[in-house]
Amino acid sequence: MGVRVLVIGTISLCLVPGIDRAEAQTASGESEVLPAIEVVAPPTSARPAARPARGSTAPRATRNVRRVYVYPTAPTPTARSGMDVDKVPAAINAVGAGQIARTDSLNIADALQQRVPGIVLSDSTGNPFMPDVQFRGFVASPVSGTPQGLAVYQNGMRINEAFGDTVNWDLIPTAAIRSVTVVTNNPAFGLNALGGAVNVLMKDGFNYQGAEINTMGGSFGRIQSSAQYGKQIDNFSVYGALEGVRDNGYRNFSESAIRRFYGDVGYRTDGSEFHLNVGVAKNNFGAAAAVPVELLQRYWGATYTTPQTTDNRVAYANLTGKVEVTPTWTIEGSARVRAFRQKTVDGNPTETAPCDADPMLLCFNEDNTTPGAPANGLNGVQLANPFPADSVLGQIDRTTTRSTTTGATLQATNTDQLFEHNNQFMVGASFDSGVTRFGASAELGTIGSNYVVSGSGIFLGRSGEPVSIGPVSLRATNRYTGLYALDTFDVTDAFSVSGGGRFNYANIVLQDLIGTDLNGNHTFSRFNPMIGGTYKITPGLTAYAGYSEANRAPTPLELACADPSRPCIAAAFLIADPPLKQVVSRTIEAGFRGTKELNIGTLGWKVGAFRATNADDILAIPSPDLQGFGYFQNVGSTRRQGIEAQVNLTSKTLQLYASYALVDARFLDPLTLNSHSPFADADGNIQVLPGNRIPAIPRNRVKVGIDYSVTDAFKVGGDALFVGSQYFVGDESNQAARLPGYSVFNVHASYQINKTFQLYARVDNILDHRYAVYGTFFETGDVPNFTNGGQDFTDARSVSPARPRAFYAGLKATF
Secondary structure, eight states: OOOOOOOOOOOOOOTTTTOHHHHSSSBBOOOOSSSSEEEOOOOSSSSBBBBBOOTOOHHHHTTTTEEEEEEEHHHHHHHTOOOEEGGGGSSSOOEEEHHHHHHTOOOOHHHHHHHOOTTEESSSOOOOTSSSEEEEEEEEOOSSSOOOEEEETTEEOSSSSSSTTTOGGSSGGGGGGGEEEESOOOOGGGGTOEEEEEEEEEOOOOOOOOEEEEEEEEEEEEGEEEEEEEEEETEEEEEEEEEEEEOOOOTTOEEEEEEEEEEEEEEEEEEEEEEEEEEEEEEEOOOOOEEEHHHTOOOOOOOOBBBBBEEEEEEEEEEEEEEESSSSSEEEEEEEEEEEEEEEEEHHHHEEEEEESTTBEESOOOOOOSSSEEEEEEEESBBBBSSSSOEEEHHHHEEEEEEEEEEEEEEEEEEOOBTTOEEEEEEEEEEEEEEEEEEEEEEEEOOOTTOBBEEEEEEEBBOOOOSSSOEEEEEEEEEEEEEEEEEEESSSSEEEEEEEEEEEEEEEEEEEESSSSTTTEEEEEEEEEEEEEEEEEEEEEEEEEEEEEEEEEOOHHHHOOOOOTTTTTTTTTOOOOOOOOOOEEEEEEEEEEEEEEEEEEEEEEEEEEEEEEEEEEEEEEESSSSSTEEEEEOOOEEEEEEEEEEEEEOOEEEEEEEEEEEEEEEEOOOOOEEEEOOOTTTTTTEEEETBBBBOOOOOOOEEEEEEEEESSSSEEEEEEEEOBBBBBBOOOOOOOOOOOEEEEEEEEEEESSSSSSSEEEEETTTTTOOOOOEEEEETTTOOOOOTTTTBOOOEEEEEEEEEOOOOEEEEEEEO
């Protein structure tokens, strides 16, 4: 048998702040925060040590086997791929199954916000299961029209949706997650990884064995349950997880229903491993969105123009495999298919009104000074006005998105020594193809005093010139190809250098199924390099530094809505447009991390700084003419920079963590932007100067948490989140007062009745602090303030209120 040496070294999990020693111990129902592999110790001489033959029964001690925790270096599906965490030239951000479980939430975003310093959640939808996850000022959002900046993978399968690169966090089966890492300084994760990538690895029957049933209920009609089971039978394994959530929501019309299943069948030998994992989900949400502050001051659960609902469905299958071809060459790959369907219903104000010249007819985009264009029906004929004279008109916008994506990844890893130094080389290729059918329509209706839009059965056709609205039927095809290579070379035992890059090629074809306006064929390509290094100053202290580049091709949604003279309602009405440029991000980061044994436990810490500069950044700009409409525009250069610090203390009875992140996000070029800000000029424009802060990105984030074992059975804990102020969306010129910062405190406790049953409870927002997590502006004259006698609104601010105090209790059974 040949010889095998892996370029990895011994490291304590406590090197990674937020990862406690308890999580490193494999137990039924729990796994390591980072995937673990067993390897033969590197040789002390120039020649590698011989590796025992496969199937050897030699005692562990004579084989000198160590457990090494690895960090992902590419979006591969197997947990054993990656690099020793101490050789990663970037910040380490990892969340494990145990840490996810401690949140008592079936929403993975909650654990990410709690444990990763640079992550904070925003809530532009008004539903906690559909959050915007923001990392270092870059966003992965389920909201179409949000410029996306993070790539997200589940077991190597890209789950950014094909049409708008959106991320539907509700579709990820949370109980089935083994670990989540937020990867930076690595272009191997492909398109859209401007701020980094979120890499989700799932459980299987080899790393999870046993069964668990978990049910919790409490405030706002919340009831949630999950069940999971895993078993290994010789060389085979099976795993399955089933989840369900019902929640009435803390605001009117904000109910949620989640149903998810995930399953995995695996087979492995000493030198190979194969898995087939499948999943389905069917989720329904009421998305209450932002509400005028004048309504919120009267009632915390208020909404503005409903219905607003989202129906998400997904089904996928992912076949993965890994084979050790030789002792130093490993081949792994995956093939996947994913079908996604989304339907949205959105009640809005309308620009359709009785014509001034003839109130018996309807006109579009008419005001007191400018005559409107005819509001046409689907047959192209101007619509008669069937509504009573005192009606407040609105419209119900509906969209349907059906995407089918297929893809494959193939990667080879080599661990041969280079010039008698340890070296790890990786080369790979990926291809993803997505076909989307998108449709949109607008039904006219009336808005009642409760702000509910009631449909009339009358649908708008193509109306207005040059600002136009009309139904859409579009076919979009995405083809993304990537070639990447990375190498890590040990210059000395303490100093390692990494380098490589990825070439991305994106082809996006748009086919208008109604006319020809939306037809287009767009191609984007770029090579993104990476270089970095780590130096182990002492056994408990490591320094790292790295530089990388990434690019994001405009999505089909953005490409089809980039003309300011012909704006679109977000993800609904797409108009022919000029082309957009791709976004290119250049990031540099550096820092230190370490671990130290103290009398009271193990101390782990890290501190680092980063700077990411985007060229040709894309921003969603509101239309000055149509409320709720907008377009996408390249806005020149932007910069996001800051520092991240984290510390954790772990002992048998105590787990304590704290982190701080500063994110300074600014425009670097002067801009003239449309805005509904009260400081906009007569043309609806604001002037953005270099140095103005980017809205919706809070500058400061502080996180603290503690868990204490009063006895072996009884545990108590709590956590706190402090988030600084942020500018309202639409206030890119930084003239209006900022959305205030907020703090929220949560407490929890658990009691282990016996080996099988555990009781637990939690109180979220225990001080019942009323705060908002997102703010924007709206057109105050579009709909009357019915709570104030039908007068016009006087305050243009609109915010998303956070959840009030909530109580929950549950029972967990582990077998």
